[in-house]
Amino acid sequence: MERRRKVPNPLALVVLAWLSMQPLHPYELGRRLQGSGQDRHIKYTRSSLYMVVEQLAKAGFIAARETVREGQRPERTVYEITGSGRDEFYEWLRELVAQPREEYPQFAVALSLLSLLAPREAVDLLQKRHTALTVKIQETRKLVQEAADSGVRWIFLVEERYALAMLEAELVFLTELTGSLGDPDYIKSWQETFGSLT
């Protein structure tokens, strides 16, 4: 009977992370998420941020500390983390690090339906993917390189390195797969099974 997290959205985790360092209002939180590039690895929109903040408050993990108004701008509510929020944060982070979660990459679904495409077309499409992945790898490499050059320490780039490792592994996989799809035996058996449908 593992209790499920009260606010399971990963965005909540990074909110707790930032608030564990200092109280902030939602808008500023959003700015930092973007500024730090963390928004590349979560689904972030301002609206969902406000929602998540509200949920965290309701769950008692954060609390409104004060409401300030600067000039005629809308009021901003500053939130701070609570004790139970800090507990939740660390427990959650530890769990995420130690236990692989079931993820559902869309590509896996596509692969499970690959037999429905003519082998020749499948190969073409996979080659397009190969190209796109290569571009993405270049971009990420550049980003990491530039960040490192400008003094960002490696620990703040691990997630990019992870992304890179995954992308590169996928490239290798793609190459093998296109090889298999070119096998005459496969092409023949595909035509026998599906050829009549096209």
Place this chain on the structure above:
Amino acid sequence: MERRRKVPNPLALVVLAWLSMQPLHPYELGRRLQGSGQDRHIKYTRSSLYMVVEQLAKAGFIAARETVREGQRPERTVYEITGSGRDEFYEWLRELVAQPREEYPQFAVALSLLSLLAPREAVDLLQKRHTALTVKIQETRKLVQEAADSGVRWIFLVEERYALAMLEAELVFLTELTGSLGDPDYIKSWQETFGSLT
């Protein structure tokens, strides 16, 4: 201005896939999804299946063909794919194969917050993950092996091979990472930055 898909849930894609081969009622669809093991790569529940079927019908991609009642069981509505449903299916599948989507693995988020854990603890947690991944890899290998042995063709196991490739790549990454975390320079600088907070 790329029109977004009317029914973006990946479950809809596999529903279209099955219906592209023969008309079925939702319950039978669910049985096949489970039977074929495709439910390992999508988020599937019966309720969301009914929801998706409804959405697909509303979008005109599938249509109710007849309603049958067997004994005193609840009525079952049999759906068939429409022309525009078939178009949608193939276009969607091609897109998924050819273009990498932005995915948001939870582990990437965790990694982006890794600096908040003491290096020693981080290493311990990553080692637990390593173990868990190893187990998962064994299981998947076994599953693939047994399926292949019982006559399943390789094309129907690609998605498992893909999963395997990703898991293995992550293992390698983990090993490198734990190495970096053990570096005395890093440990020292972590203590200077965060040591006081513990």
Place this chain on the structure above:
DNA sequence: TCTATCATGTAACCAGTTACATGATTTT
């Protein structure tokens, strides 16, 4: 025959996204 489980679906609730609002600053 009682209990458990299967077969099949509906309904109520909650999370997340898209669209809207509105005063302040900056640019032309």
Place this chain on the structure above:
DNA sequence: AAAATCATGTAACTGGTTACATGATAGA
């Protein structure tokens, strides 16, 4: 000073999940 964009948030809609319902069959 008009137009564009920034700063900040709310509201309305829709998708997805959890919980509930109910007759049928099978096992003890």
